[in-house]
Amino acid sequence: xxxxxxxxxxxxxxxNLRLQYLKILDALMVGGEVTPEMTSVAAxxxxxxxxxxxxxxxxxxxxxxxxxxNSVNGGISAFSNYISLLLHxx
Numbered sequence: 001x002x003x004x005x006x007x008x009x010x011x012x013x014x015x016n017l018r019l020q021y022l023k024i025l026d027a028l029m030v031g032g033e034v035t036p037e038m039t040s041v042a043a044x045x046x047x048x049x050x051x052x053x054x055x056x057x058x059x060x061x062x063x064x065x066x067x068x069x070n071s072v073n074g075g076i077s078a079f080s081n082y083i084s085l086l087l088h089x090x
Contacts, residue, residue, distance in 0.1 A: 004058060007048040021046060 001009075011018045024042040025034055036055035043050045 003048055003050050004054050007043055007050055010048075017046065 011021060021042055024045050025038060028034075028038040028041060036052040039055045040050055040052040043055075
């Protein structure tokens, strides 16, 4: 099992871990944008060694719709949808 797969499984199965990850991303976000580099840093803070390149390859050519971005409230909708994409892409 790859580290990215292990991470996706952990985030998918542990809501507290997911919320921690989203809070870290919220603190790292600049101008409403989440980059693969930010996702890598956030994952590493939670004990997962995943490179930005691994995140890039996982979400390459994927864009979020306005509806997807608005589907979660509380200021973390972009993060939640980004994570959702990561969790369900294989």
